[in-house]
Structures are given as structure tokens and as C-alpha cells.
Amino acid sequence: AQKVTQAQTEISVVEKEDVTLDCVYETRDTTYYLFWYKQPPSGELVFLIRRNSFDEQNEISGRYSWNFQKSTSSFNFTITASQVVDSAVYFCALVPSGGYQKVTFGTGTKLQVIP
Amino acid sequence: SAVISQKPSRDICQRGTSLTIQCQVDSQVTMMFWYRQQPGQSLTLIATANQGSEATYESGFVIDKFPISRPNLTFSTLTVSNMSPEDSSIYLCSVGDRGRDTGELFFGEGSRLTVL
Numbered sequence: 747a748q749k750v751t752q753a754q755t756e757i758s759v760v761e762k763e764d765v766t767l768d769c770v771y772e773t774r775d776t777t778y779y780l781f782w783y784k785q786p787p788s789g790e791l792v793f794l795i796r797r798n799s800f801d802e803q804n805e806i807s808g809r810y811s812w813n814f815q816k817s818t819s820s821f822n823f824t825i826t827a828s829q830v831v832d833s834a835v836y837f838c839a840l841v842p843s844g845g846y847q848k849v850t851f852g853t854g855t856k857l858q859v860i861p
Numbered sequence: 862s863a864v865i866s867q868k869p870s871r872d873i874c875q876r877g878t879s880l881t882i883q884c885q886v887d888s889q890v891t892m893m894f895w896y897r898q899q900p901g902q903s904l905t906l907i908a909t910a911n912q913g914s915e916a917t918y919e920s921g922f923v924i925d926k927f928p929i930s931r932p933n934l935t936f937s938t939l940t941v942s943n944m945s946p947e948d949s950s951i952y953l954c955s956v957g958d959r960g961r962d963t964g965e966l967f968f969g970e971g972s973r974l975t976v977l
Contacts, residue, residue, distance in 0.1 A: 781966065789951050790970035791904075793862075837903065841966070845892075845957075849966070851903045 748773040750840050752852035759828050760860050767823045767855045769838030775799075777843040780814065780821045785854070786834040797821065828859045863888055863956050865969035873975045879942045882972045884954030889934035892957040895927070898971070899950045907952075910937040944976045 749772040759765045771780065782794040795805065797814050805812050809826045825832055838852040864887040874880050884893065893910040907927055908916040916929035931937045941948050954969040 783968070788970070789973055791953060791955075791968035793965060793967055796965050839966075849906065853903045 748775070748778075748840055748842060748848070748850050750838055750850050750852035752836075752838055752855050754855045755853070756856045756858070758858045758860060761830060762827050764824060764826050765828050765857065767825075767836050767838075767857065769821045769823065769852060771819050771821065771838070771840045773819075773840060773842055775842040779841040781839040781841065782812065782821075782823050783837045783839065784834045785837060791837070794823075825857075828857075830859050830861050833857060833859045862965065863890060863967045865954055865956060865967060867954055867969035867972050869972055870970060871973040871975075873977060874944050875977055876945055878944055879940055880944065880974065881938050881940045882952055882954070884937045884939070884969055886935045886956055890956040891934070893931060893937045894955045894957075895929060895937070895939045896953040896955060896968075897950045898953060904953065907939070910939075941974065944974075946976045949974055949976045 751770045752768065754768055757765060778799045780797045784792040784794055795812055802814050802816055811824045813822045821838060823836065835854045835856045837854045839849055841849045866885045868883045872880060895907040895910060896904045897907050898904050906919050907922045908918040908929055910916050910929050910931040912931045912934055918924060926942050928940045929937065937954065939952060951971040951973050953971045955966055957966050
């Protein structure tokens, strides 16, 4: 069985602070994919990043960065210099090699950025 | 990337009625999925919508309650039948962009249903 844990239910930061959202996963598959999605109050899910299990390179995109560490089964997401528009629920998800039907979402972390 | 449109974006429904949600994609996709997100919860896969055949349902979801159509590679509908307040959720359509290969997984903007 696979599992995705986002232990932080809610986080509040003051604008311009950096914040890291944690994601820890469990899987028996050797090939799998990890995703992060943003869900603003309007409800849609916005794709942020996809990373496969063979690629442990960290990635930076503007104010966003991701740290994938296979040794600790973690795929953490950092927002630098947070802004009010970053306020949303963020979901981490795991898709094994068996395909999308086996996708597992974490329970989400609600981020509130206070002006 | 795929652009996915869902209708309606939100609705308020009476107990016992049924509502059909439409999902339109701007390109042909092999795989389309329907998810439910209950208030304050994560996403749960309802079913995979298969083109030309019956949908494949996940444990806990049945065709009588959530009938799905997939007439072509760009369109699908999900019906929530005989609704009760417990069906109040966001229903999301999603598509994969590379057949059975696990590429990017995109979501529509969701349909927020409230059942009174």
C-alpha cells in the first residue's frame, strides 16, 4: 500500500517569510512520480510540479523550490518570500508505475499568508 | 498541457434529485478521471472514464450512484444520482496527457455541489 503524509494541517506566515511544506511518502514501487498541486479558495487544482523517482535533482522555479530526498522518502516544497496570493491548500500526491488509477493524495496543508 | 472546462462550476441541489457534470478537454486524451473532494478533505478517485466502454469504479463507488459517460476522447459526464447532503462536495475532472505513461495530471476547475 502507498501513503502520503502531510503532517502540517495549517501554517500561517507573515508576508515575505519563507515557508516549507513537508511531504513524506511510502511506496513499494521502485518507479513512481510525485506531484505538488495548489488549490486556491476558488477550488481548482493547479499543477505545480511532477518529479519521477529517478530524478533527485532539486528544482527551482521562481520563488518555488522542491527538495526530493529518496533516502528519507520526502518531497518538500519551499516558497521563498511568500505573498498573499500564495494562500491556498497545497496537496502532495504519489503516482506509482501502475498509473493514475493508483494516485494517492496527501491530506493537504492550508497555507495562510498574512499581509 | 490540457485545458479542462467543467460545468456547472457550482450548484445548489435538492435532496433526491440528480445532477450531471460535464467535462470538456481541448485536446484528445486517453485517460479521464473523476474525483470527489468532500469539505476539508483530500481527493478521492471515483472512477476512470473509458472511451467506448463502461467506466472503472473505485471501491466504495457504484455505477448506479455515479453513472459516467465518455462518448469521445474530449468529453465526459458524471451524474450524481439521488443526492443527499453527504454528496455535498467538489467534483473534479482530470486528464492524463500520455496514455498509460504517467505524465502530467491536470484538473478542471471543479464543480462545487451543495445538497440541501
